[in-house]
Amino acid sequence: MNGNAIEVLDLVKRYGNVTALAGVTFSVSRGEIFGLLGPNGAGKTTTIKILTGLTPPTSGRAYVAGFDVVRQPNEVKRRVGWVSSEVILDDDLNAWENLELQARLQGVRNWRERATELLKYFDLLQSAGRPVGGYSTGMRKKLEIATALLHSPEILFLDEPTIGLDVNARAMLWDLIRTVNREFGVTILLTTHYMEEADALCNRVAIINLGKIMALGSPAELKSSVGGEVVELEIERPVDLSALKRLPDVLDVAASDGKIRITVRKADETIPAIVKSLDFSAVKSLKVEKPTLDTVFMKLTGKRIEESHVDYRRFYAMIRRSRR
Ligand SMILES: Nc1ncnc2c1ncn2[C@@H]1O[C@H](COP(=O)(O)OP(=O)(O)OP(=O)(O)O)[C@@H](O)[C@H]1O
Ligand SMILES: [Mg+2]
Structure with a gap:
């Protein structure tokens, strides 16, 4: 074991006869923003689920904050935060109430102090008393991240953090992610299928396709490799x-x-x-x-990443909004 925030060794995950991960190996240093870039079905969410202890690997090993995700899941859970595209906020509750609910679930004491700090940092203090059902998609995302940071995790997992956001909300979120990384000292592993996002945010990127890492390096290294x-x-x-x-x-x-x-x-x-x-x-x-990261992906797979990706979550978000 070394001092890496995340250490993944030859992870394999099968669901029946579907191989979601076909032997994935990488490590993330403390303080890094690391990206998994890949199209639908690449195995990005599966990787995060294994690293947060939500599902066990079929074989291989993974250590998060120095703990084995299979043998020490509780140690891992205490040290990581997770934001996915699945809704975790209650629309009828305001930001304070959502944070309190999460604090109770996580067993965070003195949550109000931490929540105030986060809401202030994320510029949500003014709207914190309003039910989150009325929030914009960007505000929701910020509150989801605040919620995931309530228990002061060392490592934050962001699964497609800006999917369905417009250009302005995306830029605002990129700044926020950088702030969380730099000022809170949180290591970040994010997944995305937006090559500009991986390029703009990540210190290093692993390009993943069909459960395999095709290339790994800094955006500059990957681009010069083509x-x-x-x-x-x-x-x-x-x-x-x-x-x-x-x-x-x-x-x-x-x-x-x-x-x-x-x-x-x-x-x-x-x-x-x-x-x-x-x-x-x-x-x-x-x-x-x-060259862009898309050029790199194209060279590795023969396809453009955007072409091989369907943004179906935007439709879910639209349906959710129309039901309110
Ligand atoms: N619970 C499950 N049962 C069966 N198959 C699954 C399950 N979860 C994932 N898979 C399959 O594993 C593969 C990888 O899925 P995963 O969700 O990790 O991809 P992803 O890179 O996150 O894709 P997306 O960009 O669509 O979110 C896909 O073929 C998917 O259908
Ligand atoms: Mg996914």
């Missing part, structure tokens, strides 16, 4: 490419119907040399394509 940035030039007339091809930082040059695509390691660093090596009066426009 082989560089592309400078695309639109040209008016044919130009001599020989000098361009000899540049040391140019990895590949492809020319076709009025376009030249130049693959380089770092576009910003190589563009000046590209400009010098060509008759630039023939160039109509210049565009830089940088």
